[in-house]
Structures are given as structure tokens and as C-alpha cells.
Amino acid sequence: MYETAARAEEILSLNIEDLDLEFRRARVTSKGGAIEYVHWATATARLLPRLLPRLLASRTAGPVFLADRRAPTSGPRAPAAADICPATGRGRLSYPRAEYLLKTASTKLDPHGDGWTLHQLRHSALQHLAQAGRTAPKLQAKSRHQHLSSLGRYVRLGEETSARITAEHDPAARRRKR
Template sequence: MSVVAFPSQPDPTSFPGTAGSTTAAAVERFLESRTAATTRAGYAETLTRLTAVIGPQHPVAALQPEHYAAVMDRWKAAAAATWNRHLSALVSFTTWAQRQDLLVTNPARRLERRKSARRGDRAIPATRLDKLFTDPAHALRERVFWRLLYDTAARAEEILTLNVEDLDLEFRRARVTSKGGALEYVHWATPTARILPRLLAGRTAGPVFLADRRAPTSGPRAPAAADVCPVTGRGRLSYPRAEYLFKTTSAQLDPHRQGWTLHQLRHSALQHLAQAGRTAPELQAKSRHQHLASLGRYVRLGEETSARITAEADPAQRRRAR
């Protein structure tokens, strides 16, 4: 009678293609495989955090749930959307690594997506937006960025990855790489057209929106050459920094003192257009959503409309339109 030993837990480093593969090298390969610049930039923030937590020489095959938990601990107090965005980056990296035979286990198996709290109206009142856009106390870069986001109703990542070469100032449009990787155009109005050239200050190449400091030329924090202005040496403004500045600044106008998110500028632009009577196909052309069903939350008229129709129907009005 033969006795078959119960199989022990497999050693990840014994699988083909895993030996000698560091997490840093795997992350670099994974990011290079992402064709959409906006997706690549979003994933880079999360995966840079992963490399910093475990060290650049840590074998990718030895990644464990506690490593991912330590990465996500940074965003444990963040909004559900932020938590889910970073978790999606880890899950995408894990799926890719498993397909490449670099990783056997699933280090993300103990982490769960969070359910976003539903809010009745995410649109920012137009009068408060006007204060943000025109207040000279705010830096020119921020005022241009916020106004451009609102005018174009684009995603923040799409605008942050713009280069000067992508701008068509004459026709008030810019070529962006959309969420799915397609090249599309977004358009802005007169308020943006008046202040955008001041921000560029004669620059003809490099990122449109620059960080406050010069980018390091070497070391782990050195950005790609395409993300550095050839004139000033400053790097591209990052999404976390742009979000922080908008949230802290807008907290002064938010009645709840929590501040608003960059995505709410896109939401506000589309909802304000819906309130002005624009049709769903027109909103789809502006937002570049692939499906009309995705516009449902934008075309749902909110608090401003409720206040207006309540006032118009108030029986105590002294004057009524004849």
C-alpha cells in the first residue's frame, strides 16, 4: 500500500518566470503595458506606494495580503470612490502578474470594495463656482485648471495629462486620451480662452499644468522625460496634489466645510447643461460617454432646480408673470 503525501503549499518562486522578478520590475512592466496615459498615471500612484511599502527588491512572487493591506491603509479614511480606485489598481496589477506567471496567489483576496454613499445632488451651485474661478486670491494655475475642467466637462486625468502640443487655441479645443484609450477632442468657452495663454506664457511643449518645484533628474522619484517641462524643468502636476488643492480651497465655500472633488466639476458642468435644457444626445457628445444610460446621474436635475420651481410656485409671491 503506497502512501501519498498531502501536497504542501507551493513555493511561488519555484514557478516558471517568477525567479528573480522583483516587484519594482514587475510594476514597471505592467505600467508600460497600459496604453492609456490616464490609466497608467492613475495606477502609478498606487503601485509606487506598493513598491515603497515592501521595498524595490521584494520578489513579486512573495506578495502577501498583508502587503496589500499596508498599501491600502494609507486610504482607509478616504472616500469610498478613492478607496475603490486604488484597490482596482492593485487588482489589475495582480491579474496581470498572474497571467505572466509572476504571481500564484491573490494578495488582494482579503480586501473588499466599499459601497459609495448615494448623494442627492453632487452639482456645485454655479454662483459658488464663479467665485472659485474668478477670485484672484487663488493661483492662476488652479483657476485655469478648474475653469478648463468645468468648460470641457472632461475627466481630471484627461486634463492633467495634456501637453501644450495637444492644445488648439484657435479653435478652443484640445486632444485628449479618453478613458478607453481613444483620441478625442474637448472644447472650452471664452472664460478659459481668456486666461489659458497667460498660464502657458509662451511655452510650446511639455505639460500644460506644472508642479510647483523642479522635477528630480535622477533617483526613484525622477519622472519620465515627457512629464517634464523643457523650459522650466518642472514636472507635471499630479492628481493627488490637484485634488488636495481644490478640496481645501473649496471647503471655504462648501456649507458642510468638507470641500468638493475634481470630479464634481465634470458632474456640475453636465448637470448645469441639463438644467439649461440640453438633450441627452447633446450631453453625450459633451461628456463622451459611450452609452446614454451612463448619463442618468447627470441629467437628473437636483437641488437648484428644486429651489427654483418651489420659488416660482410659491403662492405668496407678490408679482406673477402675466
């Protein structure tokens, strides 16, 4: 999720047939309903082959991320047929459950001891890309935000960035770039 800077719902909605491992991307349905692609980097590309053989050995279709147990087949809590793995009968991993798992796994790593949320992964990815000097249009392309104004809430670079930009574009600066 972090490397794609995608919305958690988009990643949790992925099916095995949406993955394009060769080109390090996955087909997602965006917030507005458009079909778009999210891309991941080398670390994920190296990790997926270790995780997916077991997954692909038993399944060729259905949700990538599954719940721990089988989905109910009837009643008010029964998921849609598309959200059930045809091979295992397990349901698609829900947002609340995925968030709980991430918070539990990251509690010891979080300086505040609260654990991280799924949305913080997207927020962090965009903030780190901005700190690395990516322009707003590039961040918009990566995050697939419709408007630059909605992207602004994710990217708060602070005084350090302002000072660095000012120094880099100071025509009277005495130092030369090496």
C-alpha cells in the same frame, strides 16, 4: 475643467502642443485611448491668453500643468520623460496634488466647508447642462461617455425638472407660450 466637462486625468495630461487656442479646444487621449477634443467657452478663452503668455514665453512643449518643484531624475518616484517640462525640469501636476489644491482653494466657497473635488467639476458641468435642457445625446457628446447608461449617474434632475417637462408638454394646458 468645468467648461470642458472632461475627466481630470485628461486635462492634467494636456501638453502645450495639444492646445488649439484659435478654435477653443484641446486634443486629449480619452479613457479608451482614442484621440478626441474637449472644448471650452468664452470665459476660459478670455482667461487663457492672460495666463499663457508667461507659460508660452518660456516653454513651447511639455505639460501644461506643472508641480511646484523639480521632478526627481532617478529612483522610484522619477516620472516618465514625457511628464517632465524640458524647459524647467518640473514634473507634471499629479491628480492628488491638483485635487488638494482645488479643495484648499474652494473650502470657503463650499457650503459644507469640505472643498470641491476634481470629479465634482465634471459632475456639476453635466448636471448644469442637463438643467438647462440639453438632451441626453448632447450630454453624451459633451462628456464623451460611451454609453448613455453611464451618463445617468451624473445627471439627476429631480422632481422640479419632471414637473416642468410635464407642464411644457401638457396638451390641455391653458397658458400659451409667449
